[in-house]
Amino acid sequence: MGGQPVAEGFRGTVELTGSRLTVLSSDEVETVTNATFQLLESTGVLVKEPRAHRLLLSAGAIGTPGDDRIRIPPALLREAISKVPHEWTWYARDPARNIRVGDGGRTRFGPGSSCTNVWDYESNRVRPPTLQDATDMVRLMDALDYVDINFTPVNKETDELPARWHESDALVRDLTNSGKPPVGPSYDGRMARDGLAIAAVLAGGEEALRDRPLVAGYCDPVSPLVHDRAMTETLIEYASMGQPVFVTALDLAGASAPATLAGTLLQQNAEVLSGILIAHLVNPKAPVIYGSVSGIMDMRAGTAAVGGPEFSLLSVASVQLAHRFGIPCSVGGQSDSKLPDAQAGIEKATTLLASTMAGADFVDLFFGSFEGFNTTCLEQIVIDHDIAASIVRFREGMAVDEAHLGLDLLRAVGPGGNFLQNRSALAHTRRWMMTEDYFPVVADRRSRFAWEKSGSSSMLERAHQRARKLLEEHHGLPMDPAMVEQMTAVLERIRKECLLVAS
Numbered sequence: 430m431g432g433q434p435v436a437e438g439f440r441g442t443v444e445l446t447g448s449r450l451t452v453l454s455s456d457e458v459e460t461v462t463n464a465t466f467q468l469l470e471s472t473g474v475l476v477k478e479p480r481a482h483r484l485l486l487s488a489g490a491i492g493t494p495g496d497d498r499i500r501i502p503p504a505l506l507r508e509a510i511s512k513v514p515h516e517w518t519w520y521a522r523d524p525a526r527n528i529r530v531g532d533g534g535r536t537r538f539g540p541g542s543s544c545t546n547v548w549d550y551e552s553n554r555v556r557p558p559t560l561q562d563a564t565d566m567v568r569l570m571d572a573l574d575y576v577d578i579n580f581t582p583v584n585k586e587t588d589e590l591p592a593r594w595h596e597s598d599a600l601v602r603d604l605t606n607s608g609k610p611p612v613g614p615s616y617d618g619r620m621a622r623d624g625l626a627i628a629a630v631l632a633g634g635e636e637a638l639r640d641r642p643l644v645a646g647y648c649d650p651v652s653p654l655v656h657d658r659a660m661t662e663t664l665i666e667y668a669s670m671g672q673p674v675f676v677t678a679l680d681l682a683g684a685s686a687p688a689t690l691a692g693t694l695l696q697q698n699a700e701v702l703s704g705i706l707i708a709h710l711v712n713p714k715a716p717v718i719y720g721s722v723s724g725i726m727d728m729r730a731g732t733a734a735v736g737g738p739e740f741s742l743l744s745v746a747s748v749q750l751a752h753r754f755g756i757p758c759s760v761g762g763q764s765d766s767k768l769p770d771a772q773a774g775i776e777k778a779t780t781l782l783a784s785t786m787a788g789a790d791f792v793d794l795f796f797g798s799f800e801g802f803n804t805t806c807l808e809q810i811v812i813d814h815d816i817a818a819s820i821v822r823f824r825e826g827m828a829v830d831e832a833h834l835g836l837d838l839l840r841a842v843g844p845g846g847n848f849l850q851n852r853s854a855l856a857h858t859r860r861w862m863m864t865e866d867y868f869p870v871v872a873d874r875r876s877r878f879a880w881e882k883s884g885s886s887s888m889l890e891r892a893h894q895r896a897r898k899l900l901e902e903h904h905g906l907p908m909d910p911a912m913v914e915q916m917t918a919v920l921e922r923i924r925k926e927c928l929l930v931a932s
Contacts, residue, residue, distance in 0.1 A: 448826065450786035452745045458753050461691070461746075465698045466503040473500035474654045474703045478661035484710040501703060509709040510702065515755045517716045519673055520641045522631060523608025523906045528577055530673075530716065531757045535824065536785045538762075538817050539578030540570055541798020541805050542612070542647075547583060548769060548806040550893050555804055558583035563599065564606060569810055569896055570796060571607035572903035575817040578645075579609040582797055582805050592616065594920070594927045597623045600644070601916045604631060608906040612675075615647040618662030623923050625670050630915045638670060642716060645673040648708075650700035652678065652685040661707065668708040668715035675759055675793070676704035677720025681733050684726035690739060694746050697723050705756065719754070721747035722761040722794060722802075735801050736765040736776030741783035748787040759791035760784045762813075764799040769809040769889060773799045778816050785820050808892040811899075815869050822867040833861075871895055 453461070475497045476482045482499065486492050491500040516531035528537055546555040547562050563581045570576040581599040596614035603611045604627070613624030624644060632638035646667030648660045656664075667674045678697040680686035686693040705717045723743045724735040734740070744760035751758030762781035766772035777799070784792045794802055795817075797810035827833075841853050848854040871891045873880055880886075886894075 449788045450745055450783060451749055452742050453749050458749055461695055461698060461750060462753065464695050465702060466506065468695065468699045469501040469506060469703060470503055471500070472654070473498050474650075474656060474699065475499075476656045476661065476707070477658045478656065478665070480665060481656065481661050481707045481710075484707065488710055499703075501706065506702060506706055509706045510754045510756070512713055513705060513709055513754075513756055514714065514716050515757075517642070517673075519610050519645070519716075520643050521608055521610045522604060522643075522908070526577070526609045528610060530718075530790055533788075535821055536789050537577035537791050538575055538795055539612075539791065539793035540566070540576065540580065540582040540796040540810070541794050541802055542580075542582055544583045544798055544803055544805040546800070546804040548804055548809075550806065550808055550889075558585055558805075560585055564602060565807060565900055566797065566805070566810065567603055567606045568903060568905065569807055569899055571609060571905045572899045573796075573810070573814045575814055575821065576796055577609060578612065578791070578793060579603065579607040580611040580613075589931075590924065591927050591931070593620050593623065594923050596620050597627060597920055597923050600624050600627050601920060604916070605908050605913065606905055611644055613644040613646055613667075613672075615660075615663045615667075617659035618666050621646055621663045621666035623919075625666060625672070626919050627916055628672070630912060630919065635670070638672070640671075642672045645675060645718075647675045647677060647720075648704055649677050649679065650704055652680045652700065653696055654700060656700075656704060656707065661704075664704060664708055665711050668711040668717075671712060671715055673716045673718060674708050675718045675720045675791075676701050676708065677718075677759065678723055680723040682723075682725040682739065683728060684733075686723070690725075690742055690746075693723055693725075694743060694750075697721060697743075697747070698750055702754075717756065718791065719747065719751035719756045719758040720760070720793075721758075722763070723747070732765075733801050734765055735761065735763040736772075736780065738779075741780050744780065744784045744789070745787040748784065748789045752788065757790040759793050760787075760789050761802075762792045762795040763802065765801055766799050767804070769799065769806055769812065769892075773809065774812065774816070777813060778820070781816060782820050782823070785824050807896040808889055811871055811892040811895045812888065815871050819867055819869065827865075 476499045477497050485499050489502060489505050519528040519530055521527050547558045548555050563583055563585050566582055567579060570579045580603045600613050614620035628644040629635045629638045632641055632643055646663050648664035651657050664674055678700045680693050680697045682688050682693040686696045701719050708715050708717050724733055724740040727734040747760055748758050762777050764773040764776035781792055796813045797805040838853055838857050842851050871888055
């Protein structure tokens with residue numbers, strides 16, 4: 430793609446290099462990398478979790494007496510990065526949904542997370558999510574082919590029990606209603622251990638779980654340059670058990686990070702790499718994912734802007750940095766829209782396209798969510814699936830060889846011939862149409878006459894109908910009743926502990 434500035438004052442290039450989209454030259458990647466090592470060595474990070482603090486000091490990091498600050502020598506960080514697992518398997522309850530990570534295959538997609546609102550199709554308003562919403566969304570995503578990671582995407586309604594119990598209950602419900610890999614509780618160490626206990630039931634014990642990663646955790650550094658106690662506890666627990674950990678930064682240029690994109694990228698790189706170092710020191714075999722959902726603060730609106738071009742630029746640059754270190758990476762595909770409307774479609778398509786064309790291993794926090802990860806709905810999940818399928822087809826490109834060129838067919842049809850009536854042409858079309866062509870599910874390509882005759886439905890209406898149809902017809906992989914019983918027993922233990930603490 431062309432390397433011309435897009436507006437006065439913007440510099441740099443956006444290119445397709447070796448079929449991958451890039452925004453940084455190889456020299457610029459090294460510039461950011463070297464600056465990251467300098468920043469971590471001279472300024473360091475705050476590490477507020479005692480075990481992580483001790484591990485870093487024992488490994489050769491430099492501490493400050495009476496302070497949480499840790500300065501990291503470049504040699505320590507380089508050695509850890511070189512030993513991080515570059516390729517591994519994320520196992521699923523349904524073996525057909527196992528994910529091979531780091532092999533250069535297609536980008537894998539996952540849902541939004543912890544959305545506080547659900548947009549309701551019937552009322553055209555947002556409302557708090559319910560347990561039924563949570564179940565419906567997980568079941569719907571289980572039915573959709575391009576959803577690779579599946580877990581409850583909403584903060585659900587609560588009762589007298591605390592979030593600790595609800596997060597574990599959500600994991601059991603996710604595993605019961607979907608055969609795809611989930612993300613487990615990721616708020617603090619206690620919740621992480623609960624989630625791992627549930628995952629151990631599925632694996633057949635703790636040792637089996639260590640050998641077969643089944644459930645991922647999230648660790649989000651606090652910008653600027655802080656690893657807080659709760660998130661780092663989560664990192665330690667998942668890494669200790671050999672489970673995947675997404676170390677994901679959400680830095681906002683101009684608010685929690687420098688106003689320049691390069692400065693934000695530098696800060697994010699330091700936060701993520703120092704988090705990955707902690708995971709490595711806990712367990713050198715722990716699979717980690719370099720994560721970024723960084724964007725800008727819109728200074729006119731005073732809000733985060735994660736649907737704009739800056740979000741995509743930071744995502745592509747993050748993929749380049751992660752791949753420079755040989756670490757699998759995850760970025761986002763998001764919108765700032767308040768509704769499942771044209772803005773949501775435009776922003777989600779453009780952010781997803783950039784990340785996928787860059788070669789991201791994952792685009793998580795995508796399906797269903799908009800309003801900057803805060804709102805979700807069934808209809809947007811279905812629309813996003815069409816977007817993902819279209820972009821996957823685009824990323825595949827086209828084959829050019831003797832079979833695909835069809836030279837003999839062109840000779841047979843000849844000048845002025847008809848590909849809809851010639852038998853050889855029809856046979857050729859039947860052979861190739863399903864592999865060459867992408868057929869959308871909710872986008873409508875019919876003539877206006879056919880569309881009007883069928884009711885003139887909007888895309889949103891068709892998405893609603895599609896979601897309801899899938900929920901009525903889809904029956905996921907059943908779980909062994911004995912396993913359900915064991916998971917229920919773990920939940921009951923957690924419930925009693927929660928009630929005991931409350932009393």
